[in-house]
Amino acid sequence: MLAAVVERYGPPEVLTVREVATPKPGPGQILVRTHAAVATPSDVAFRSGKPWIARLFSGLFKPRLPILGDAFAGVVAEVAADVAGFSVGDRVAGSAFGAYAQFVVVDAAAAVVRLPGSIGFGEAAGLSDGGLTALPFLRDTGLLAPGQHVLVNGASGSVGSTAIQVAKAMGAIVTGVASTRNLELVRSLGADRVIDYTAEDFTAARSIYDIIFDAFGTSSFGRCSGALKPNGIYLTTVPSLSLAMLRKSGRRARFSATGLRPPAEKGRDLQQLVGWVVAGRVRIVVDREYELGEIAAAHALVETGRKIGSAVVRIP
Ligand SMILES: NC(=O)c1ccc[n+]([C@@H]2O[C@H](COP(=O)([O-])OP(=O)(O)OC[C@H]3O[C@@H](n4cnc5c(N)ncnc54)[C@H](OP(=O)(O)O)[C@@H]3O)[C@@H](O)[C@H]2O)c1
Structure with a gap:
């Protein structure tokens, strides 16, 4: 071969x-x-x-x-x-x-x-890329509950674009952070609000978000903690030194190596993701x-x- x-x-x-x-x-x-x-x-x-x-x-x-x-x-x-x-x-x-x-x-x-016939092979491979990271981060590490306010940084990447849609499918109110050229895309994925990182610093907000998910990994817990609600949680796909300060006045920070989870768990998550794609809740x-x-x-x-x-x- x-x-x-x-x-x-x-x-x-x-x-x-x-x-x-x-x-x-x-x-x-x-x-x-x-x-x-x-x-x-x-x-x-x-x-x-x-x-x-x-x-x-x-x-x-x-x-x-x-x-x-x-x-x-x-x-x-x-x-x-x-x-x-x-x-x-x-x-x-x-x-x-x-x-x-x-x-x-x-x-x-x-x-x-x-896979159902309605999902193309390219899209389906993409589902295992961002989906198998976004879903466990938001559901298992972030313990996302319906009605919570979630911010996704890096919303136009593979993990971020799926995270916007997974958070919406789980009933969250979602803000996506992207550069100017990708704002429309992020809106079209269902974000309730978008922030252009070239014009606004999302970390300057005060006590707004239950979850900040940095899907791209350019922020830090130290910079984001003020934008979290008092019991809010900061999630990042990229480990950094700021994670050493795991708690800051009730706020927590978590990294997870989602790629290293047991394959059977990934299989169950793929079933969920395919179901959302078929239902029109997630697109790759x-x-x-x-x-x-x-x-x-x-x-x-x-x-x-x-x-x-x-x-x-x-x-x-
Ligand atoms: N922890 C884990 O288990 C795990 C699993 C999978 C992936 N990851 C990690 O997750 C990260 C994201 O992966 P990915 O595939 O989603 O990345 P990606 O698709 O390569 O992300 C690229 C996107 O990020 C945006 N971006 C670039 N700079 C940005 C900034 N300063 N602020 C906001 N957005 C920015 C870009 O848009 P613009 O150019 O318009 O800004 C682009 O659309 C990677 O570091 C990867 O290694 C970790």
Whole structure:
């Protein structure tokens, strides 16, 4: 099969597309013929080896797993004899290492769901990208309750654009922070209010928000705490020193490594997310679609920090 392979840490060009052995599904597994994957900031960290802490997961001196990519969508090509619930030909999406390839092996009881025909493969791969971060942050770490005021910073990115819609679906009153060019997009995703970060500092507000979710990770708990209600919670996708001060007069700060959750939990969340997409409550924003041979360009886009929603990679 064809795969984008990384044998050393470096710039986007270290991704090379070549023939590798097709994996075989073991007991409890299915083989998925991949149609779409996405390029994410985590993939970029595992390709570049930066920040260094990423190497604790990806290998100290060179990438331990040469095929990157985590979010995938495609069609079931093979099913192990002991697997029930999936058949050859099913359209599926999920999260499993090695998605930058024509085939990926997935534990059938883990992070994989069947897709209705109405959801395209590119969109579905995007759902595993932002959705599997936004939903657990807001529901499990933020304990979001209906009627609460939620602010999402980085509202035009993959995590942020999904977080706006997940928070709305959970009954929150939502403010999205984005730059001028993305304000309309964020409004169209259902935000009740938008803030242009080039014109207004959202951290200057006083005691307004129950939850501030920094999906992009440019703020700090110290700067945001005054904008939180007395029992409010600050959530960030990026750990920082300010998290050391976990409480400030009743206000709390939390980071969560949502990518490291048990795959079965991710599978349940994907069911919920697909349900919201089918019900028209959530739509996946796709910046651009790239061919597998253009995967270095997809990584270069992610590195700009300016992508809008997900950068989808089409697998031939
Ligand atoms: N903790 C976890 O388990 C976990 C899981 C997944 C992802 N993450 C992390 O979450 C972060 C976000 O990922 P992502 O894929 O959503 O990122 P992304 O899509 O690359 O975010 C890019 C977006 O952020 C906006 N942006 C850039 N600078 C901004 C600023 N100063 N204020 C507000 N918005 C700004 C950009 O819009 P403009 O250019 O218009 O500003 C762009 O639309 C990454 O750092 C990723 O590593 C963490």
